[in-house]
Amino acid sequence: MKRFMIPLGIFIVLVIFLGIGLKLDPREVPSPLIGKPAPAFSLALLSDPARQLSPAELRGKVWLFNVWASWCASCRQEHDVLLDLSKKGIVPIYGMDYKDQPADAQAVLNSYGNPYTETVVDRDGRAGINYGVYGVPETYLIDKNGIIRMKHTGPVTPEVLERKILPLVKELQQ
Amino acid sequence: MRLNIKPALRAGMVALVLWLPLAAIAGEAVPVAQDPVLEQRMIALSEDLRCLVCQNESLAGSRADLAQDLRQEIREQMRAGKSDKEVVSYLTQRYGDFVLYKPPLKPLTWLLWFGPFALLIGAAGGFYFYLKRRGTRLASETLSAEEKQRVEALLGSNGNES
Amino acid sequence: MIPELGHFSLILALLLALVQGVLPLVGAARNNAAWMAVARPAARAQFLFVAIAFGALAYSFLSGDFSVVNVTRNSHSRLPEIYRLTATWGSHEGSMLLWTFILGLWTVAVTLFSRHLPEDMLARVVGVMGLVSFGFLLFMLATSNPFLRMPMAMDGSDLNPLLQDPGMVVHPPILYMGYVGFSVAFAFAITALLSGKLDASWARWSRPWTTAAWSFLTIGIMMGSWWAYYELGWGGWWFWDPVENASLMPWLVGTALIHSLAVTEKRGSFKAWTVFLAIGAFSLSLLGTFLVRSGVLSSVHSFATDPTRGLFILIFLAVVIGGSLLLFAMRASQVGLGGRFALISRESFLLVNNILLLTATGSVLLGTLYPLFLDALGLGKISVGPPYFNSVFVPLVTPLIFLAGIGPLARWKQVNVPELANRLKWGFGASVVAALLLPFTQGDWQPLVSLGCLLSLWIAVTVAISVRARLRSSSGWSANFYGMNLAHLGVAVTVIGVTMVSSYQTERNMRMAVGDTVTLQGYTFRFGGVEDIVGPNYKGSRGTLEVSRNGKPVSTMYPEKRIYVASGMPFTESAIDYGLTRDLYTALGESLDGGAWSVRLFHKPFVVWIWIGAVLMALGGFMAITDRRYRASRKQGRAAA
Numbered sequence: 001m002k003r004f005m006i007p008l009g010i011f012i013v014l015v016i017f018l019g020i021g022l023k024l025d026p027r028e029v030p031s032p033l034i035g036k037p038a039p040a041f042s043l044a045l046l047s048d049p050a051r052q053l054s055p056a057e058l059r060g061k062v063w064l065f066n067v068w069a070s071w072c073a074s075c076r077q078e079h080d081v082l083l084d085l086s087k088k089g090i091v092p093i094y095g096m097d098y099k100d101q102p103a104d105a106q107a108v109l110n111s112y113g114n115p116y117t118e119t120v121v122d123r124d125g126r127a128g129i130n131y132g133v134y135g136v137p138e139t140y141l142i143d144k145n146g147i148i149r150m151k152h153t154g155p156v157t158p159e160v161l162e163r164k165i166l167p168l169v170k171e172l173q174q
Numbered sequence: 175m176r177l178n179i180k181p182a183l184r185a186g187m188v189a190l191v192l193w194l195p196l197a198a199i200a201g202e203a204v205p206v207a208q209d210p211v212l213e214q215r216m217i218a219l220s221e222d223l224r225c226l227v228c229q230n231e232s233l234a235g236s237r238a239d240l241a242q243d244l245r246q247e248i249r250e251q252m253r254a255g256k257s258d259k260e261v262v263s264y265l266t267q268r269y270g271d272f273v274l275y276k277p278p279l280k281p282l283t284w285l286l287w288f289g290p291f292a293l294l295i296g297a298a299g300g301f302y303f304y305l306k307r308r309g310t311r312l313a314s315e316t317l318s319a320e321e322k323q324r325v326e327a328l329l330g331s332n333g334n335e336s
Numbered sequence: 337m338i339p340e341l342g343h344f345s346l347i348l349a350l351l352l353a354l355v356q357g358v359l360p361l362v363g364a365a366r367n368n369a370a371w372m373a374v375a376r377p378a379a380r381a382q383f384l385f386v387a388i389a390f391g392a393l394a395y396s397f398l399s400g401d402f403s404v405v406n407v408t409r410n411s412h413s414r415l416p417e418i419y420r421l422t423a424t425w426g427s428h429e430g431s432m433l434l435w436t437f438i439l440g441l442w443t444v445a446v447t448l449f450s451r452h453l454p455e456d457m458l459a460r461v462v463g464v465m466g467l468v469s470f471g472f473l474l475f476m477l478a479t480s481n482p483f484l485r486m487p488m489a490m491d492g493s494d495l496n497p498l499l500q501d502p503g504m505v506v507h508p509p510i511l512y513m514g515y516v517g518f519s520v521a522f523a524f525a526i527t528a529l530l531s532g533k534l535d536a537s538w539a540r541w542s543r544p545w546t547t548a549a550w551s552f553l554t555i556g557i558m559m560g561s562w563w564a565y566y567e568l569g570w571g572g573w574w575f576w577d578p579v580e581n582a583s584l585m586p587w588l589v590g591t592a593l594i595h596s597l598a599v600t601e602k603r604g605s606f607k608a609w610t611v612f613l614a615i616g617a618f619s620l621s622l623l624g625t626f627l628v629r630s631g632v633l634s635s636v637h638s639f640a641t642d643p644t645r646g647l648f649i650l651i652f653l654a655v656v657i658g659g660s661l662l663l664f665a666m667r668a669s670q671v672g673l674g675g676r677f678a679l680i681s682r683e684s685f686l687l688v689n690n691i692l693l694l695t696a697t698g699s700v701l702l703g704t705l706y707p708l709f710l711d712a713l714g715l716g717k718i719s720v721g722p723p724y725f726n727s728v729f730v731p732l733v734t735p736l737i738f739l740a741g742i743g744p745l746a747r748w749k750q751v752n753v754p755e756l757a758n759r760l761k762w763g764f765g766a767s768v769v770a771a772l773l774l775p776f777t778q779g780d781w782q783p784l785v786s787l788g789c790l791l792s793l794w795i796a797v798t799v800a801i802s803v804r805a806r807l808r809s810s811s812g813w814s815a816n817f818y819g820m821n822l823a824h825l826g827v828a829v830t831v832i833g834v835t836m837v838s839s840y841q842t843e844r845n846m847r848m849a850v851g852d853t854v855t856l857q858g859y860t861f862r863f864g865g866v867e868d869i870v871g872p873n874y875k876g877s878r879g880t881l882e883v884s885r886n887g888k889p890v891s892t893m894y895p896e897k898r899i900y901v902a903s904g905m906p907f908t909e910s911a912i913d914y915g916l917t918r919d920l921y922t923a924l925g926e927s928l929d930g931g932a933w934s935v936r937l938f939h940k941p942f943v944v945w946i947w948i949g950a951v952l953m954a955l956g957g958f959m960a961i962t963d964r965r966y967r968a969s970r971k972q973g974r975a976a977a
Contacts, residue, residue, distance in 0.1 A: 007612065014705075015653065017708060018626065018708075019650060021633075022646045024708070026632060026633055027229075029270060029272045030717055032269070032270040124243075125243050132270075203847060203849075203853060203863065204847050207845065213845070221722075222723050224719045224721065271716065271717070272717045272719055276724055277706075286724070289698075290699035294692070294732070297694065297695060298691055311673065
């Protein structure tokens with residue numbers, strides 16, 4: 001009798017897992033870089049190609065690092081959210097224009113507004129690989145010591161901003 | 175003078191070789207990769223790596239942009255003399271174990287790797303003891319069950335075909 | 337109008353399925369003949385209305401009625417007619433309708449070929465199938481109505497280009513014939529548990545149905561593998577993708593079921609086990625549907641998915657499978673033991689076969705769901721891919737195939753070991769010698785190639801011994817016997833294909849300008865350039881490759897690259913020159929500077945054997961169904977009635 005209960009038991013466990021699985025996104029890849037120093041780069045600025053920026057210069061402040069591109073349709077979705085955030089001045093946003101033509105990127109900023117303190121240009125996507133970028137837009141939160149504390153893949157929605165990003169920003173800024 | 179001819183000839187040959195693929199002159203096709211041996215090694219490695227942006231494709235098979243970039247990255251690292259292991263750890267540092275189609279053996283994957291063989295041994299052992307017990311139970315059952323079997327076998331078809 | 341007719345038919349079918357599911361089951365429990373008699377007409381009427389709905393959907397697609405959401409999403413005004421038919425089941429909604437349609441088909445088949453069945457048994461079988469059908473119809477009407485209308489009509493977004501292929505016209509229906517066909521075995525198993533009647537005649541009745549479903553599933557999987565080979569790019573034939581695994585698991589359990597049914601029928605043993613496998617095969621079909629449709633796993637083949645649908649199927653799954661397993665747990669111990677057999681006997685061999693098949697199924701399930709388990713527990717994300725499955729699957733299948741050689745020659749009850757060894761020793765020796773030498777004909781010697789050849793030859797030799805003994809004996813024609821041997825021979829053929837193509841495939845990725853040549857395994861490919869082509873719903877480029885061998889022309893191949901108008905996505909259409917001992921496979925890559933193109937060329941030895949073997953297995957199955965025994969029992973049944 002007990003023996004014949006085994007399949008039912010296994011099946012119940014399976015159903016519980018499948019039920020949890022329905023809420024999960026199989027395609028979202030958690031970043032192994034969280035808690036690790038933000039990878040170094042030294043990339044030209046979109047606003048002034050002669051100047052370069054590296055994360056080391058941002059030591060001492062909490063900043064958002066947003067990877068975007070002019071060819072990325074869902075980046076347009078988060079654009080207004082980021083603009084709003086930058087107007088509030090809570091946290092500086094640095095952008096990385098990923099695998100893009102600088103002129104196209106500049107055109108986007110000109111016509112839709114510029115939420116970024118500065119944007120660096122990653123023409124060949126090498127810096128992106130170092131950050132483990134796999135789908136733009138992606139947003140990283142980096143603390144005063146240059147450690148990555150959070151990564152969000154996909155457009156930043158007001159909800160993600162309120163629930164996930166801003167509380168952590170406040171905590172880190174203290 | 176003789177000394178001057180050789181470089182000129184060589185230059186001419188280099189020009190010819192460079193020019194050949196551009197022209198529609200029949201010849202032996204050349205591999206797309208500059209270094210076919212390294213390319214083979216890159217493909218072999220990237221077959222066991224997962225393309226992150228795709229649904230479920232290997233890095234070798236994917237046409238996605240990121241997959242091409244990562245293949246290029248692997249190629250360059252191999253050219254720089256990195257071992258397969260170093261290349262793989264470069265990728266897992268950035269993308270995590272998710273990129274590996276062959277999950278590494280660690281406590282979290284013990285069930286995955288040893289599960290099938292534990293299952294086999296468990297099932298084989300379980301059935302062995304079940305059969306032994308079954309034998310003794312059958313022996314203790316009354317003869318009528320045996321007879322019923324025989325009747326059934328006679329009513330059915332002949333004995334030894336499957 | 338037509339879509340509304342389809343929608344209305346689905347609602348009627350839902351009500352009829354409820355009648356079909358409830359009345360006969362209650363009637364059988366109360367021994368009420370009138371209620372039991374409802375089974376046949378209700379099942380047939382239900383099927384009629386599902387068929388009308390199916391026809392209405394097909395009509396909406398064929399006529400290009402873009403006011404239907406489903407048509408808009410999966411068709412296009414310039415989609416060729418044949419693919420409009422494919423699009424009918426290319427969408428989620430359509431494929432669920434196909435599922436239900438085929439379930440109805442099987443139910444009607446049961447009502448037609450069931451004159452020999454006791455009335456209460458038929459009522460229960462049809463009733464159980466009615467309940468399953470009710471679940472699917474409810475699912476469709478609640479979450480996936482294929483007949484929803486658009487507020488305004490516009491042109492469609494086209495069928496996924498991967499599905500725009502003649503193979504996709506027949507592949508899903510045949511695959512579903514297999515998947516859904518296991519519902520008959522399932523219904524018989526539930527009937528046995530409900531009635532407590534589980535004897536040899538029960539096994540004999542459910543055996544042909546199981547074999548038929550298994551044969552369809554074999555063909556379905558084979559076509560899917562072949563489709564992946566020519567359509568998905570680089571000529572891989574099995575990717576261990578979740579969707580493929582979803583079809584492989586019921587196939588493996590179905591294979592175990594066929595073998596254990598043989599024991600139950602012949603010797604009356606393994607009854608509870610056989611019932612469990614019958615529940616298992618259909619449960620895994622349902623689980624497969626859930627995995628494909630819910631989006632819990634990411635797959636190359638997963639197209640549109642939706643979590644609310646996933647929740648519905650999961651609840652349905654929990655009710656159907658959970659209920660069945662509970663019933664099994666309550667009733668299985670009363671089933672009885674059956675005949676006695678020694679530790680070394682055909683029964684034991686078949687039991688080991690079952691253990692290996694079930695372990696293989698368990699491994700595939702574990703590997704497929706392990707990433708989900710870890711993720712659900714918050715332990716991180718991993719991927720489980722081909723390297724895992726290959727390293728686990730091969731060691732399990734090797735002894736299984738070896739046993740397939742011995743099993744059919746072993747006697748029931750008890751094997752006379754010295755006698756069996758004596759019969760097999762020459763065959764075994766010859767197989768070993770040939771297997772060691774054969775790889776040299778293809779190139780370098782590799783241990784795995786020898787192993788593959790050994791398994792294959794071993795089966796071929798034992799089949800020959802078996803058939804020879806049969807011909808010499810006085811026993812006459814037995815479709816069952818020859819069907820089994822044909823199916824086993826199919827395994828041998830598939831093993832050769834898998835072994836050869838995995839070990840000796842050669843591949844080149846070349847830069848080719850017009851007139852350039854490449855030589856691969858003695859075949860010379862000459863590039864004739866690329867021309868622009870315009871298809872009905874795509875534009876593209878077509879390359880020409882003239883293939884010759886020793887100066888003699890072999891074939892001209894036209895690999896294509898297409899860009900579909902509606903989606904704008906590029907697709908590679910490979911060109912294949914099929915052959916019994918090798919396939920030549922070419923694909924057009926990128927356009928390079930200077931008018932050259934990158935071209936990928938493959939030489940794939942014996943690859944078609946993989947699918948020929950699968951066809952032989954299925955033919956063996958279909959042959960076994962024609963066995964006189966199944967018809968004879970019908971006559972007996974009629975005489976008794």
